[in-house]
Amino acid sequence: MSGGTGGIRKLADKLFTPNEIRRFQAYKSRFSQKYLSLEGLKSNFKKPDLGKLLNYRVFSTQKEGSHEEPKAKPDECDPSWDELFPRGPPYEPRNTHYWYPDAEYLNEFKNIVMYPTGDQWKQRPKMTGKQIPPVDRTFRTKFINFGPAHPAAHGVLRMILELDNETVLSADPHIGLLHRGTEKLIEYKTYVQALPYFDRLDYVSCMANELAYALAVEKLLNVEVPRRAKYIRTMFSEIMRLTNHTMAIASSVLDCGAITPLFWLFEEREKLYEFSERASGARLHAAYIRPGGVASDIPLGFCDDLYQFCQQFGDRLDEVEDVVTDNRIWRMRNIGIGTISAHDALNWGCTGPVLRACGIKWDLRKQQPYDAYGELDFDVIVGSNGDCYDRYLVRIREMRESINIIEQCIQSMPPGEIKVDDMKISPPQRRSMKMGMEELIHHFKHFSQGIHVPPGQTYTAVESPKGEFGVYLISDGSTRPYRCKIRPASYAHLALMSKIAPTHFLADVVAIIGSLDIVFGEIDR
Numbered sequence: 001m002s003g004g005t006g007g008i009r010k011l012a013d014k015l016f017t018p019n020e021i022r023r024f025q026a027y028k029s030r031f032s033q034k035y036l037s038l039e040g041l042k043s044n045f046k047k048p049d050l051g052k053l054l055n056y057r058v059f060s061t062q063k064e065g066s067h068e069e070p071k072a073k074p075d076e077c078d079p080s081w082d083e084l085f086p087r088g089p090p091y092e093p094r095n096t097h098y099w100y101p102d103a104e105y106l107n108e109f110k111n112i113v114m115y116p117t118g119d120q121w122k123q124r125p126k127m128t129g130k131q132i133p134p135v136d137r138t139f140r141t142k143f144i145n146f147g148p149a150h151p152a153a154h155g156v157l158r159m160i161l162e163l164d165n166e167t168v169l170s171a172d173p174h175i176g177l178l179h180r181g182t183e184k185l186i187e188y189k190t191y192v193q194a195l196p197y198f199d200r201l202d203y204v205s206c207m208a209n210e211l212a213y214a215l216a217v218e219k220l221l222n223v224e225v226p227r228r229a230k231y232i233r234t235m236f237s238e239i240m241r242l243t244n245h246t247m248a249i250a251s252s253v254l255d256c257g258a259i260t261p262l263f264w265l266f267e268e269r270e271k272l273y274e275f276s277e278r279a280s281g282a283r284l285h286a287a288y289i290r291p292g293g294v295a296s297d298i299p300l301g302f303c304d305d306l307y308q309f310c311q312q313f314g315d316r317l318d319e320v321e322d323v324v325t326d327n328r329i330w331r332m333r334n335i336g337i338g339t340i341s342a343h344d345a346l347n348w349g350c351t352g353p354v355l356r357a358c359g360i361k362w363d364l365r366k367q368q369p370y371d372a373y374g375e376l377d378f379d380v381i382v383g384s385n386g387d388c389y390d391r392y393l394v395r396i397r398e399m400r401e402s403i404n405i406i407e408q409c410i411q412s413m414p415p416g417e418i419k420v421d422d423m424k425i426s427p428p429q430r431r432s433m434k435m436g437m438e439e440l441i442h443h444f445k446h447f448s449q450g451i452h453v454p455p456g457q458t459y460t461a462v463e464s465p466k467g468e469f470g471v472y473l474i475s476d477g478s479t480r481p482y483r484c485k486i487r488p489a490s491y492a493h494l495a496l497m498s499k500i501a502p503t504h505f506l507a508d509v510v511a512i513i514g515s516l517d518i519v520f521g522e523i524d525r
Contacts, residue, residue: 141169148177152255152510155520159497161509168509171501173494178524186484190450191217191291194481199285201488201522204247205240207233207276208464209522210289215370216460216473217291220453221425226417227372229293234372235306235409236279236288237462238402242313243272244465244517245395245402252392252514253324256333261320268316275306291451292426293419303410310403310410317399325396334388338500338512341386348499349492352467353398354516357383357390364463376408388515395517425451450479466490466517488522 142163147153156177162169182201186194198209211233218225225233250265273283279298280288288295324330340350342358355362363380365373381397383390419426423442433439453475461470467489474483493516501509 146509152513154251154513154518155523157494157513157518157520159509161501161506163506166505166507168501168504168506171497171509173497175494175520175524178520180525182525183484183486186481188480190479191453191481192447192450194484195290196285196287199287201486201525202244202464202466202469202490202519203284203521204519205244205465206284206286207236207289208240208244208462209469210287211237211371212460212462212464212469212471213473214289214291215462216458216471217453219458219460220456220473220475221291221451222454223292223420223422223425225293225420227414228416229418230371231409231413232294232298232418233289234376235406235413236276237371238405238409239272239275239306241402241465242399243269245399246272248465248514248517249320249324249392249395252388252511252517253330255510255514256330258324258327258330261324264316264320268313271309275302275309278302290419290426292422293417297418303413307407307410310407313403314400317396321396325393331389333508333511334392334515336385337388337504337508338515339385339387340496340500344496344499345386348496350467350496351489351492352463352465353381353391353394354467354493354496356381357394358386359384364461364468368461370462372409375412376405378405378408388511391515391517452477452479453481461487464489466519466522467493469522486522486525488525490516490518490520490523494518494523 144161144163146157146159146161148156148158150157153159158174158177160172160174162171180200182197186197189197195210195213198213199206201209246265246269250262250269254262276286276288277283279302280286280295282288340354340358342360345355345358345360350358351362359382361380361382364370365378366380378401381394381401383394423439423446427433427443427446428439433443455475455477457472457474459470459472461468468487469489470487472483472485472487473481476482496516497509497512501512504512
């Protein structure tokens with residue numbers, strides 16, 4: 001509007017008051033539509049007594065280029081001037097809006113500090129003395145990664161937790177960091193070579209995994225193992241239950257802040273591994289239970305030492321219970337935490353101590369007896385509330401029942417063979433292999449070509465320390481499994497975290513994971 005010189009009227013020599021500026025409304029014939037613009041705040045150097053002046057420019061929208069320039073002192077200005085002319089955007093007098101396509105962005109900078117013109121930079125903002133109210137912000141929930149390197153993750157668990165302060169809103173377990181393709185690798189191995197893969201699944205209780213695979217192969221072969229082999233298998237299954245539960249209780253107690261029971265239970269666990277080493281030659285990955293029986297007979301004096309261990313192990317459990325069971329902190333951290341109802345436990349596929357802690361009396365050793373369990377007398381431990389504390393109590397009572405089963409196996413251990421008397425299924429003994437050609441040939445073919453299993457399929461499950469461990473085996477008549485599907489117990493228990501973890505605190509997640517007793521060797525496979 002400043003372009004053109006026609007119709008310009010200079011009023012710079014005269015100082016107008018606000019009332020005189022109102023007289024511009026009378027110029028409706030010349031300026032019927034007025035547009036008021038603040039040009040700037042300038043100092044009058046020629047007349048210092050006038051001080052600073054406000055320069056205004058009044059434009060006509062009907063006559064192009066017509067404008068007048070009144071002036072006024074800042075102290076004579078009042079808000080009533082807004083009634084004279086409509087107020088425009090705050091950035092228009094500075095002509096900064098020409099360079100910004102988004103005018104809303106400039107509305108964020110309404111003060112003159114951002115775009116000063118002339119001497120405006122000398123102005124200081126008014127101090128009102130009022131505190132600026134804080135900006136209302138909506139805080140989002142926080143997502144954190146629990147694991148996979150967390151010591152309380154019990155493996156390579158990565159769980160994404162959504163938190164509202166310390167409260168868990170959702171839990172999303174992520175698996176696969178320990179995946180090795182075990183089921184596919186078994187398809188390329190013979191039935192004998194596939195056995196060590198099961199030791200690497202639940203590596204806390206290896207022989208329990210071997211037993212499930214051996215029973216599945218024996219079911220396809222339709223063979224019956226000797227009675228002594230059954231008792232040895234049952235005895236070592238309960239030894240593995242003791243090693244697993246000592247590990248589970250010791251680690252969960254440590255996660256909640258107690259370290260003394262860990263040393264007590266780990267000392268007993270080392271003694272149990274010594275028995276495994278005496279029988280198989282290996283502490284952890286034994287490969288002792290094989291299709292057709294066991295690899296070798298137990299050495300002399302083994303049963304006597306094991307019986308002596310069982311006599312003192314009950315006293316050590318009493319010491320642990322004195323420190324842990326009635327401990328106030330332990331009860332506060334576990335009672336009512338991670339509660340699973342019987343309905344949810346069945347729907348989510350829970351087994352083992354997790355299922356029995358909910359009040360459901362289901363144990364494959366009783367419902368579907370295998371090996372020597374049908375000849376032994378023992379109780380199935382059942383809880384009532386299904387929380388972390390009940391799962392701890394179930395494992396403590398199960399260890400006492402395992403001692404009872406081991407003592408019965410020792411007292412009722414029958415003499416006889418430890419493997420089936422068929423060299424096409426079980427390899428001959430080493431001493432006979434070196435003395436006969438037929439034994440040498442069978443030994444060579446057994447470990448080089450494997451055993452031929454008739455076509456068929458079977459699902460065989462055992463009550464492992466963590467729950468139901470099942471093997472679905474399909475044979476096509478060759479020496480290699482056509483398909484081997486493994487059903488671990490920990491997989492369903494870990495999936496349950498998304499159900500029971502919400503509404504708990506972050507610290508309770510550690511206690512819940514420890515009470516579920518998961519191992520990623522069998523989860524990822």
